[in-house]
Amino acid sequence: MPDTKKKRRWRPGDRKDGWLLRGTSPMERVSPFIMKKRSDAQNYFRDSLEITEIEKYIKRKREEGLKGFGLMHVLLTCYLRAVAAMPAVNRFCVGHRVYARKDIQVSLVIKREMTLSSPDTALKLHFRPDFTAEDVYATVSKAIDDYRNDPGGGFDSAAKILNFMPRFLLKFAVWFLGLLDYFGLLPKVLTDLSPFHASFFITSMGSLGIPPIFHHVYDFGNVPLFMSFGAKRQRYELNRDGSVRTVRYIDYTFVMDERVCDGYYFASAAKLMQRTLKRPDDLDRPPKRVLEDPKIDKPKKNGKDGGRTDAPDTEAAASAVLD
Numbered sequence: 001m002p003d004t005k006k007k008r009r010w011r012p013g014d015r016k017d018g019w020l021l022r023g024t025s026p027m028e029r030v031s032p033f034i035m036k037k038r039s040d041a042q043n044y045f046r047d048s049l050e051i052t053e054i055e056k057y058i059k060r061k062r063e064e065g066l067k068g069f070g071l072m073h074v075l076l077t078c079y080l081r082a083v084a085a086m087p088a089v090n091r092f093c094v095g096h097r098v099y100a101r102k103d104i105q106v107s108l109v110i111k112r113e114m115t116l117s118s119p120d121t122a123l124k125l126h127f128r129p130d131f132t133a134e135d136v137y138a139t140v141s142k143a144i145d146d147y148r149n150d151p152g153g154g155f156d157s158a159a160k161i162l163n164f165m166p167r168f169l170l171k172f173a174v175w176f177l178g179l180l181d182y183f184g185l186l187p188k189v190l191t192d193l194s195p196f197h198a199s200f201f202i203t204s205m206g207s208l209g210i211p212p213i214f215h216h217v218y219d220f221g222n223v224p225l226f227m228s229f230g231a232k233r234q235r236y237e238l239n240r241d242g243s244v245r246t247v248r249y250i251d252y253t254f255v256m257d258e259r260v261c262d263g264y265y266f267a268s269a270a271k272l273m274q275r276t277l278k279r280p281d282d283l284d285r286p287p288k289r290v291l292e293d294p295k296i297d298k299p300k301k302n303g304k305d306g307g308r309t310d311a312p313d314t315e316a317a318a319s320a321v322l323d
């Protein structure tokens with residue numbers, strides 16, 4: 001398993017949850033001042049995924065004893081592969097600055113029971129980019145079991161405290177927390193609890209039996225990417241010999257903060273995820289390498305690192321990490 005941790009000393013501008021990017025272009029530095037909120041910088045992306053191989057993979061994992069293993073685990077592992085190969089998707093923008101996040105945190109919303117009266121809660125899970133599908137399954141299962149055993153803990157406890165405040169005090173409290181976050185002074189205990197401070201937010205509309213929605217990214221916190229996937233659907237397609245076959249698909253959407261990296265980089269990461277999902281068996285093995293964000297350090301003046309770009313060649317990154 002590759003070593004994914006590299007110790008770095010703190011430097012001015014760094015935060016508890018991220019390293020300040022130092023090799024940015026003038027446009028990258030100015031754009032957060034033009035697009036001041038995440039809702040100003042939202043881009044929308046929609047695509048479909050043929051899931052024949054994924055369904056075979058899920059069936060095999062369940063036969064191996066991973067009860068409840070499903071599409072959510074596959075998509076989460078695929079996202080980790082994308083971060084391993086293209087780490088800029090794990091950046092975030094806050095305080096008019098862009099940071100490389102120090103770890104991978106994923107938020108998701110669950111219900112205790114699938115009823116209208118059952119309340120929602122947000123879980124926040126910590127992953128590493130070298131996790132396999134079984135590592136992801138174990139992490140998700142433990143988080144859900146812990147919540148069911150102690151449904152009042154975590155973020156719910158903090159939300160209950162805020163819920164008792166009168167409106168004017170609650171408004172001030174949220175504003176003050178946002179002010180602390182702007183300057184990187186929000187206590188780590190709060191950022192660890194907050195589902196709005198994460199790498200990635202994912203929600204399943206498939207469990208509700210509906211197509212995916214375009215879910216906004218939140219202005220509060222620093223989540224730059226929100227994914228939604230819908231119910232499975234069937235489509236009839238023609239083979240080359242004229243015969244008809246039934247193919248199963250899911251639709252999925254991304255809403256992303258364009259300030260963290262450019263559209264070419266996001267598109268390349270999406271293609272990399274599609275490539276990975278066509279070979280789900282690869283998710284049983286960790287990636288060979290985990291790449292680091294190229295802009296944590298300034299390019300060296302001697303020019304040796306001056307050629308580094310925000311968007312490395314997709315095929316080269318995929319070969320280095322996945323093959």
